[in-house]
Structures are given as structure tokens and as C-alpha cells.
Amino acid sequence: MVRLRPPSVVGVLDKPRESRRPGRRLSLPISGRELAPAISIRRTFREFWPDTRGLRRLFAAGVVFAVLAALCEVAAIRLFGHITDEVLTTRNLSAFWTPALIWLGLAAIAGVTSFAGAYATALGAERFLLTLRDRVFAHLQTLAPDFSEKRRLGDLMARLTDDIEAIEELVGSGLVKAFTTVASVLFFAGAAFFVRWDLALLTMALIPAFLVVSKLFASRFRTAAARERYSNGAMNSVLEEGLANQPLVQAYNRQGAESRRLHGEGRGWLRANMTQAWLSGLYGPAVQVIETVCLIIVLGVGAWEIAAGRLTLGGLLSFAAYLALLYPAVQGLGELAMTVSEAAAGSDRVIEILRARPLVTDAPDAAPAGRSRGSVAFERVGFAYPGRSRPVLRDLSFTAEPGEVVVFTGPSGAGKSTMAKLLLRFYDPDAGRVLLDGADLRGLTRESVRANITILHQETLLFSGSVRDNIAYGRPEASLDEVIRAAEVAGVHDFVKLLPQGYDSPVGQRGRLLSGGQRQRIGIARALLRDAPVLVLDEPMNGLDDAMAAQVMKPLRRLMAGRTTLLITHDLRHVPEGARTVELEPVPREERIRLKRVGVQARAPRLPAPP
Numbered sequence: 321m322v323r324l325r326p327p328s329v330v331g332v333l334d335k336p337r338e339s340r341r342p343g344r345r346l347s348l349p350i351s352g353r354e355l356a357p358a359i360s361i362r363r364t365f366r367e368f369w370p371d372t373r374g375l376r377r378l379f380a381a382g383v384v385f386a387v388l389a390a391l392c393e394v395a396a397i398r399l400f401g402h403i404t405d406e407v408l409t410t411r412n413l414s415a416f417w418t419p420a421l422i423w424l425g426l427a428a429i430a431g432v433t434s435f436a437g438a439y440a441t442a443l444g445a446e447r448f449l450l451t452l453r454d455r456v457f458a459h460l461q462t463l464a465p466d467f468s469e470k471r472r473l474g475d476l477m478a479r480l481t482d483d484i485e486a487i488e489e490l491v492g493s494g495l496v497k498a499f500t501t502v503a504s505v506l507f508f509a510g511a512a513f514f515v516r517w518d519l520a521l522l523t524m525a526l527i528p529a530f531l532v533v534s535k536l537f538a539s540r541f542r543t544a545a546a547r548e549r550y551s552n553g554a555m556n557s558v559l560e561e562g563l564a565n566q567p568l569v570q571a572y573n574r575q576g577a578e579s580r581r582l583h584g585e586g587r588g589w590l591r592a593n594m595t596q597a598w599l600s601g602l603y604g605p606a607v608q609v610i611e612t613v614c615l616i617i618v619l620g621v622g623a624w625e626i627a628a629g630r631l632t633l634g635g636l637l638s639f640a641a642y643l644a645l646l647y648p649a650v651q652g653l654g655e656l657a658m659t660v661s662e663a664a665a666g667s668d669r670v671i672e673i674l675r676a677r678p679l680v681t682d683a684p685d686a687a688p689a690g691r692s693r694g695s696v697a698f699e700r701v702g703f704a705y706p707g708r709s710r711p712v713l714r715d716l717s718f719t720a721e722p723g724e725v726v727v728f729t730g731p732s733g734a735g736k737s738t739m740a741k742l743l744l745r746f747y748d749p750d751a752g753r754v755l756l757d758g759a760d761l762r763g764l765t766r767e768s769v770r771a772n773i774t775i776l777h778q779e780t781l782l783f784s785g786s787v788r789d790n791i792a793y794g795r796p797e798a799s800l801d802e803v804i805r806a807a808e809v810a811g812v813h814d815f816v817k818l819l820p821q822g823y824d825s826p827v828g829q830r831g832r833l834l835s836g837g838q839r840q841r842i843g844i845a846r847a848l849l850r851d852a853p854v855l856v857l858d859e860p861m862n863g864l865d866d867a868m869a870a871q872v873m874k875p876l877r878r879l880m881a882g883r884t885t886l887l888i889t890h891d892l893r894h895v896p897e898g899a900r901t902v903e904l905e906p907v908p909r910e911e912r913i914r915l916k917r918v919g920v921q922a923r924a925p926r927l928p929a930p931p
């Protein structure tokens with residue numbers, strides 16, 4: 321099959337900025353409306369156009385340079401026709417040098433402008449991606465942790481990478497491409513009309529044929545693209561979960577099952593990609609047939625016209641060259657339509673994150689808590705997780721005076737960790753109040769509340785940096801001496817000394833290169849360094865044997881000294897003497913929570929009931 325290609329003129333517009341996502345480098349001349357509802361495009365622009373602030377000049381430069389390059393291309397083809405008629409046909413070599421030099425100059429200008437355009441667009445696109453990713457990630461950070469806990473991590477990551485790129489390919493570089501492609505279509509069509517308007521009209525009449533072919537492919541392509549996006553998220557999730565839980569997978573001999581799970585999702589992805597490949601594979605030849613029909617018409621009519629003396633050979637060749645550039649540009653418009661469709665799908669998924677409102681925000685008149693004395697009180701607190709009808713806490717009241725240790729115990733699911741989440745203000749109670757130094761948390765800024773509280777989670781959470789980075793996580797400006805002092809008190813120093821790189825030793829993914837007790841002690845060192853007046857220890861002995869628990873208890877006691885401590889534990893053996901104990905019971909259906917008090921009698925809630 322003959323494919324119309326332009327004579328090698330400048331070759332600038334043949335290489336648009338390609339999608340980094342391989343499955344998406346296809347071209348279909350289809351209208352955006354067919355692929356994505358206009359409302360999605362408007363919504364995408366409304367949401368993300370403001371993020372291009374500061375970058376619009378770069379995109380404008382990209383358009384201007386690309387348009388200049390296209391104009392050079394138009395002029396170069398004109399010269400090509402001129403050389404054919406004035407040099408090749410007449411065999412007049414002396415007429416060759418001037419147009420040849422101008423052509424060379426045009427090629428140089430086109431090369432420079434094309435480079436400058438591509439560079440400006442790429443710079444704008446990359447910066448846009450940076451801004452957008454930062455914005456979505458920053459928003460995710462404002463949401464309660466259970467937003468990401470309820471979702472598949474791999475899918476969230478796909479939204480922060482692939483979907484954001486799809487949006488950029490519409491709102492950033494896509495817009496540049498739209499302008500330059502439309503400009504190219506106008507230039508090449510205009511030039512073709514200039515050479516022979518009647519011949520141009522004849523060949524343009526075949527453009528509807530492109531549209532008919534594209535219509536046949538459009539809806540199928542859209543479905544395949546949507547399926548591909550879904551499969552991509554699912555595959556990422558299986559990969560992320562499989563790798564993060566590798567010890568469990570291997571210990572339970574589930575490697576085969578995990579591989580099959582990945583294979584299953586991968587097959588879905590393969591099918592979606594093969595549908596896209598199949599469609600684009602079939603689409604190419606269909607378009608080529610139309611292009612060949614055009615070429616034959618142009619050559620046939622051109623030969624007739626040359627014989628009749630109404631057209632020169634150079635005119636015919638340059639006309640064919642304009643058409644050869646025009647059709648890919650028309651196809652480029654179709655490619656844009658596909659970008660629109662993908663961006664619409666991607667932007668829906670990103671907007672879903674951005675629309676999620678934090679459950680807890682600072683009140684407009686919220687005050688900073690300052691350095692707290694460490695007095696904590698729950699006042700007839702009732703709470704149900706959003707979307708759940710059954711309350712987890714009901715009528716919970718207790719006080720913890722500065723420096724006091726209050727132990728929370730009770731069966732699993734009674735709401736002990738939930739109590740800690742309310743204290744950190746991840747959620748606000750549905751009834752009652754949580755007080756710090758007598759002030760309702762709702763009247764304080766979240767940052768200042770959290771600065772006064774250090775929590776040690778059931779499973780010590782570590783990042784994959786060094787021991788030092790992890791200890792200093794809560795106070796990054798701490799000096800190495802301060803880190804070492806905290807490490808000594810927490811019993812970290814002894815084992816860090818033995819590590820090959822000391823405090824610079826990597827702890828591995830989530831601290832997996834360390835033992836459970838070592839991770840726990842790093843958590844304690846981190847808490848010590850942070851030096852907050854209120855401490856929440858959520859099952860600090862979780863998963864430790866007696867010997868290890870005793871080892872961890874020593875630094876824990878140092879950490880607790882002088883701090884108000886809410887100690888959540890099932891294991892009352894390690895509870896400090898004299899500590900008050902509050903036993904939580906799961907809220908029975910439609911029954912009020914009862915607070916049984918054991919050990920040293922807890923004070924009855926003396927605080928006034930909320931209005």
C-alpha cells in the first residue's frame with residue numbers, strides 16, 4: 321500500500337510530543353465529543369487550568385515556535401516545487417543555488433524553532449505534572465488516614481501517576497498540540513488551495529471518509545481505553561500488596577496464588593491493550609486506503625492537467641506534499657480526541673480525590689494550643705465512623721491529669737485506638753467533647769494539637785531511610801548528638817553500634833531489616849526526641865515476647881516519665897503501678913457504653929455535660 325509521505329523537507333511536525341504511556345500512542349481522527357462528553361472536558365479544564373498559572377508562557381512559546389516551524393515547512397515545499405519547475409525540468413543549474421540556500425536556511429530555522437518549541441512544551445508539561453502531583457498528594461495528606469486505608473494503594477498510585485499524566489496531556493502539552501495541529505491543518509490546506517483550489521476541493525471531499533472510518537472505531541476504542549485504565553490500577557494494586565506482604569506470602573506458600581492473581585489482572589490489561597492494538601492496526605490500513613485513493617486522484621487529475629498545460633510538475637509535486645502533511649495533521653486531531661477521552665477518564669479519578677473533603681478542618685477562629693500542660697479529658701464522647709450507623713464509642717468520659725498514666729484496656733474492637741484517633745483529631749466526636757488543658761480540640765488548630773501529642777502505633781511505622789532519618793522524623797532539625805542521646809535512652813544505641821553504617825544504616829522497606837523490638841525502640845527514640853507532653857502508646861508490647869517486652873519497657877518508662885500517658889494495652893502485666901485503668905467495652909446494640917473501672921479507681925467524670 322502506498323502511503324503519502326512528504327518529500328523530506330524539514331520534518332518538524334512528524335514528531336509530536338509522545339505520550340509516556342505506551343498504550344496510548346495511537347491515532348484516530350475522531351471528534352472529542354464522540355469519545356468524551358464535553359462536560360468532562362469542561363470539568364477537566366475548570367479543575368486543572370488554574371494549575372497552569374506561571375506555565376502559560378511556556379505553552380504559548382511552544383505554540384509559537386511550532387507554528388513557525390510549520391510555516392517553514394510550507395515555504396520549503398513551495399521551494400521544492402520551484403526547484404522542480406525551474407531547475408529539474410529546465411535543467412538550469414544556475415537557478416538552483418539561491419532556492420537551495422534559502423531551503424537550507426529554512427531547515428535551520430525550522431530545526432531551531434522546532435527544538436525550542438519542543439523544549440518549552442516539555443518544560444511546561446513537566447512542571448505542570450510536578451504542580452499537579454504535589455497538589456493531589458498534599459490534598460490526600462489532609463484527609464483522615466482511613467481515606468487511603470479504605471482504598472487499594474496501587475490504584476491510588478495509578479491516579480497519582482498515570483491519571484495525572486493523562487490530564488497533563490490534555491490541559492498542558494495537549495493544548496499546545498491542539499493549537500499547532502489546527503494551525504498545521506490550516507496552513508497545509510491553505511497552501512494546497514493556493515496551488516490548485518479545485519484539486520484541493522476534490523481531495524478535501526474525501527475528509528468525510530476519514531470521519532466515517534473514525535466513527536466506526538471511536539466507541540470501541542473508548543471502551544478499550546477505559547478497561548485499560550481500570551486494569552492498570554488493579555494490576556498495580558496486586559503488585560503493591562504482593563510485594564509489601566511478601567513475608568506473609570512466602571510463609572503461607574501463597575506465591576503461586578499471588579502470581580495467578582497478577583496474571584489474572586495482567587490478562588485483563590493484555591486484552592484491553594490488544595483491543596487497542598487491534599483497532600489501531602486495522603485503522604491504519606483503512607486510513608491508508610483513503611490516502612491511496614487521494615493519491616491516485618491527485619496523480620490522475622494532475623497528469624491530465626499537466627498534459628493540458630494547466631499545471632506544472634513542480635506544482636503537482638508540491639500539492640501532493642501538502643496533502644501528505646495535511647492528512648497526518650488531520651489524524652493528529654483525532655489523536656487529540658483520544659487524549660481528551662483518556663484525560664476525561666483520568667480526571668474523573670483524580671477529581672474524586674480532590675473532591676473528598678477532610679472530615680476535620682480548623683475552625684476559622686481556631687487558636688494554637690501552645691505548649692500543653694498535658695491535661696487530657698474526654699467528656700461524654702460518642703462516636704461512629706462515617707457511614708457506619710453503629711457507634712464505636714458512647715458516653716466515654718475520663719480525665720488524665722498532667723504527668724498521669726491512664727491505662728485503657730478492653731476487648732478487641734472496643735474502640736481503644738479510636739479514642740486515640742479522636743485525641744489526635746483525625747475525627748471529631750459526634751457527641752461530647754475532647755479537651756486539652758480544658759480547651760475543646762475543635763477550637764484549636766490541628767497542627768498545634770498534634771504537636772503536643774506523640775503516638776506510638778501498634779506497629780511501629782518506619783520509612784525506608786536510615787536509622788537516623790527515622791529517629792529524627794518528628795524533629796528533622798535535630799542534631800546527630802540529640803539523635804544519639806534519644807537513641808541511648810531508648811536502647812537503640814546498643815544495636816545501632818553493631819550495624820555496618822551505624823546511624824546511617826538503612827532500615828529497609830518499612831523497617832523490615834530490623835527486628836520487631838528494634839523497630840519498637842526506634843519508635844520510642846523518635847518519640848523521645850519529639851518531646852511532646854502527651855503520649856499515646858497503642859499496644860507497645862504488641863508481638864514482643866516477655867524478654868523483649870521487658871527490654872522495651874525500660875526505655876518506655878523513661879519516655880513516660882513526666883508525660884501524660886494514655887497507655888492502650890491488653891497486657892496488664894507491664895502497667896506501671898498506681899496507674900488508673902479504664903476498661904472499655906464494645907458498645908452493645910443500642911446500649912450505652914459502660915465504663916468499668918478496675919485497679920485504682922478512676923475518677924468519676926466530673927466535667928459538666930455539654931450543652
Ligand SMILES: Nc1ncnc2c1ncn2[C@@H]1O[C@H](COP(=O)(O)OP(=O)(O)OP(=O)(O)O)[C@@H](O)[C@H]1O
Nearest residue numbers: 466705708712730731732733734735736737738739
Ligand atoms: N476507619 C474505620 N472505619 C470504620 N470502622 C472502623 C475504622 N477503624 C476501626 N473501625 C471499627 O471500630 C471498632 C473499634 O476499632 P478500634 O481499632 O478502635 O478497636 P480497639 O479497641 O483498638 O481494638 P484492638 O484492641 O483490636 O486494637 C472496630 O469494630 C473496628 O472495626
